[in-house]
């Protein structure tokens with residue numbers, strides 16, 4: 383793929399060239415050819431300057447992105463796919479896919495952004511290569527396929543679905559019957575250079591790293607892509623390293639986890655390319671909006687709004703009574719409003735209405751405490767969003783980016 387830079391719009395040129403060191407880039411009037419390569423660079427061959435751009439940058443230059451500058455990768459299949467769309471919908475970010483077999487979609491609320499459906503591991507690889515700017519995947523996938531790459535940044539670390547852990551598991555029977563910890567496993571005399579512990583896993587980066595860190599020297603890994611739990615019973619492996627959620631699959635296959643054998647805890651996260659966040663303002667702005675909506679929704683999920691009536695001599699006196707109870711402090715203290723009524727021609731506060739947010743888990747305790755201080759007519763309603771002055775993770779992101 384090649385095109386002359388002079389044939390693309392000024393805007394696109396800027397998009398492309400912001401990725402190229404200005405010292406390498408001569409004046410825009412120079413003769414360029416843009417070709418598709420993973421990393422942007424500039425070199426000269428036979429007197430012609432050639433600008434090498436990632437697939438994304440080329441598509442920007444070609445105008446294929448309809449002027450959208452931000453690319454968000456979402457899982458195209460697997461157990462994360464539906465939950466991801468559901469979460470975005472709950473944040474009023476409906477993904478509009480014209481056709482289920484089409485891998486590109488849009489979110490009408492974010493006009494600057496396009497969605498690309500990809501396999502989870504490809505989302506991580508494309509964040510690293512610069513072909514995606516943002517992506518939602520499991521933390522396990524970021525850790526395995528990101529391989530500690532410093533360009534990957536976790537923008538939201540707890541999207542509250544896809545909970546699982548990457549764990550080492552061994553048979554309950556035979557030589558493993560009394561092995562209950564990773565230390566026991568490391569100390570077994572059976573593992574030698576000639577006969578290492580055979581571990582089946584799809585995590586070929588995290589697996590060896592974890593075993594080394596835990597002092598297991600004689601280990602041999604084999605890769606497998608699914609139904610790993612069968613490997614020990616089939617005699618293909620001694621142990622497995624795989625994702626565990628309820629533990630049912632391990633149990634059904636006569637396997638057990640061991641103390642110290644959890645490699646990592648995982649759930650869905652929003653990851654980003656540090657370079658994209660720093661170099662293109664549109665990416666940072668879109669990230670801010672997505673983060674605001676995610677935080678406001680996820681914060682609200684765990685809360686109820688509770689309204690109650692209470693008699694009292696003043697708003698302050700009622701507030702003091704409410705704040706004397708440990709479960710009634712709300713997010714930022716109670717709202718206390720006078721409820722007026724007319725008696726003998728005179729309008730005065732008859733009682734007070736209090737409004738607080740309470741964690742769902744503490745609901746019944748809160749109702750009991752409200753009653754104990756004279757509350758009545760308690761109404762409980764769901765909260766849809768809680769917007770803070772600023773999304774708490776936004777500050778953290780800016781500081782990670784050094785901004």
Ligand SMILES: Nc1ncnc2c1ncn2[C@@H]1O[C@H](COP(=O)(O)OP(=O)(O)OP(=O)(O)O)[C@@H](O)[C@H]1O
Pocket residue numbers: 459460461462501502503519520521522523544545546607625626627628648649650
């Ligand atoms: N049992 C589980 N319970 C909860 N979440 C899980 C579970 N297994 C996997 N996950 C999470 O869902 C993500 C996607 O898993 P899934 O097995 O659906 O991937 P996939 O799309 O089939 O990819 P692959 O083709 O590599 O298997 C995992 O990376 C993990 O974060």
Ligand SMILES: O=P(O)(O)OC[C@H]1O[C@H](OP(=O)(O)OP(=O)(O)O)[C@H](O)[C@@H]1O
Pocket residue numbers: 461607608609610611624625626627628629630631632
């Ligand atoms: O602890 P549990 O709740 O039983 O879940 C664990 C299982 O879930 C995942 O498999 P998945 O269903 O995605 O199938 P796969 O191995 O073919 O990807 C994982 O690989 C385990 O096999």
Ligand SMILES: [Mg+2]
Pocket residue numbers: 460608
């Ligand atoms: Mg799978």
